[in-house]
Amino acid sequence: MSEGNYLVGVDIGSSAIKLCQLKDVQKKKALVKFGYAPLPPQTIVDGEVMNQSVVVETLQKLFSDLKVKRRDVALSVSGHSVIIKRLTLPLMTNQELSEQITWEAEQQIPFEIKDVHLDYEVLRRRPDQGQMDVLLVAAKRDELELTAELARQAKLKPAVIDVDAFAVQNIFEVNYGLPTDGTFALINVGATLTTINIIAGGVPAFTRDIANGGQSLTDEIQRQLGVSAEEAEIYKNATPENLTRGAIVPSEVPKIIRQVVDSLAGEVQRSLDFYLATSGEREIQQVYLTGGTSNLPELSQAIERRSQCKCEQLNPFREIQVDPKEVNTELLRARAAQATVALGLALRKDREKR
Ligand SMILES: Nc1ncnc2c1ncn2[C@@H]1O[C@H](COP(=O)(O)OP(=O)(O)OP(=O)(O)O)[C@@H](O)[C@H]1O
Numbered sequence: 276m277s278e279g280n281y282l283v284g285v286d287i288g289s290s291a292i293k294l295c296q297l298k299d300v301q302k303k304k305a306l307v308k309f310g311y312a313p314l315p316p317q318t319i320v321d322g323e324v325m326n327q328s329v330v331v332e333t334l335q336k337l338f339s340d341l342k343v344k345r346r347d348v349a350l351s352v353s354g355h356s357v358i359i360k361r362l363t364l365p366l367m368t369n370q371e372l373s374e375q376i377t378w379e380a381e382q383q384i385p386f387e388i389k390d391v392h393l394d395y396e397v398l399r400r401r402p403d404q405g406q407m408d409v410l411l412v413a414a415k416r417d418e419l420e421l422t423a424e425l426a427r428q429a430k431l432k433p434a435v436i437d438v439d440a441f442a443v444q445n446i447f448e449v450n451y452g453l454p455t456d457g458t459f460a461l462i463n464v465g466a467t468l469t470t471i472n473i474i475a476g477g478v479p480a481f482t483r484d485i486a487n488g489g490q491s492l493t494d495e496i497q498r499q500l501g502v503s504a505e506e507a508e509i510y511k512n513a514t515p516e517n518l519t520r521g522a523i524v525p526s527e528v529p530k531i532i533r534q535v536v537d538s539l540a541g542e543v544q545r546s547l548d549f550y551l552a553t554s555g556e557r558e559i560q561q562v563y564l565t566g567g568t569s570n571l572p573e574l575s576q577a578i579e580r581r582s583q584c585k586c587e588q589l590n591p592f593r594e595i596q597v598d599p600k601e602v603n604t605e606l607l608r609a610r611a612a613q614a615t616v617a618l619g620l621a622l623r624k625d626r627e628k629r
């Protein structure tokens with residue numbers, strides 16, 4: 276990564292805003308700020324911001340409570356406003372590609388080209404086959420503009436807008452390296468969105484966002500037991516350690532969790548199967564899970580059972596130090612899986628070329 280200062284990584288998720296800031300300390304990356312601010316229900320629905328002022332106020336409060344001085348931020352978009360495609364094209368020069376990419380994009384994406392911002396990267400040139408692999412990213416301009424505008428209204432300077440799946444990939448690479456052989460999947464299961472990124476031979480081979488996540492578990496517990504959303508959330512997250520003394524979880528809860536998680540794992544499996552069928556590859560060796568819903572052990576068990584491959588929770592802080600004087604380590608421990616996207620965004624620097 277090139278010279279420059281780390282931007283503040285800000286992930287505006289539908290359940291909460293997460294903030295991470297890094298600093299290099301003796302050549303190692305160290306987390307110096309971490310913030311987590313839940314958003315009230317209905318603030319963001321189906322990826323759409325319904326209440327902009329709540330988001331803006333929450334952002335401002337996060338920055339002032341944590342005393343984050345830097346205002347330059349890296350943000351992200353995801354869901355149905357982003358399309359990521361890997362294209363196989365005839366071998367051509369960068370100049371030829373830059374002239375052709377818009378035409379290629381027109382064939383490949385279901386949006387009007389004038390409504391999207393296009394980005395692309397040559398993944399690999401394969402001269403012996405006369406082909407090259409190109410990653411095409413198309414993000415809706417109005418969504419990018421809205422995300423930037425929310426930040427500006429909170430007196431922040433949007434410097435970079437990335438895509439959730441790539442923020443996860445970047446932080447994965449810092450912590451685990453990017454193996455150039457084999458195939459593995461990075462799956463971020465949030466509240467209302469699940470992003471899948473399959474990496475083969477060290478480059479993204481397939482990405483897909485599924486409009487489902489942990490919120491459907493809360494909804495189902497709420498519906499079946501006739502309890503409030505808050506109660507349902509407590510039951511869902513209950514472990515022997517975090518239950519207040521004397522509290523009991525209704526006996527139906529584990530069964531509801533298993534059922535909903537299993538159908539979520541089924542949706543994930545359909546995407547993995549689709550990839551295997553279309554790529555001609557035999558297997559995915561490993562799945563790494565992150566996002567708040569990856570805290571449920573039932574999820575990795577269900578994915579493992581269906582996909583027959585190893586599944587573990589990604590540790591976004593494996594190679595990153597945490598400054599205990601600056602960071603609330605207890606909060607971070609509880610929210611580590613939810614910090615992944617913000618931490619991946621916090622790797623971005625100003626003045627960097629991508
Ligand atoms: N310990 C836990 N056990 C079970 N579920 C949890 C736990 N911690 C968080 N969650 C769930 O994780 C979800 C939030 O995760 P995350 O912060 O990754 O999502 P988000 O980024 O806000 O949402 P999205 O990306 O879907 O818009 C919520 O559904 C929450 O209930």
Ligand SMILES: [Mg+2]
Nearest residue numbers: 288289465616
């Ligand atoms: Mg998220």
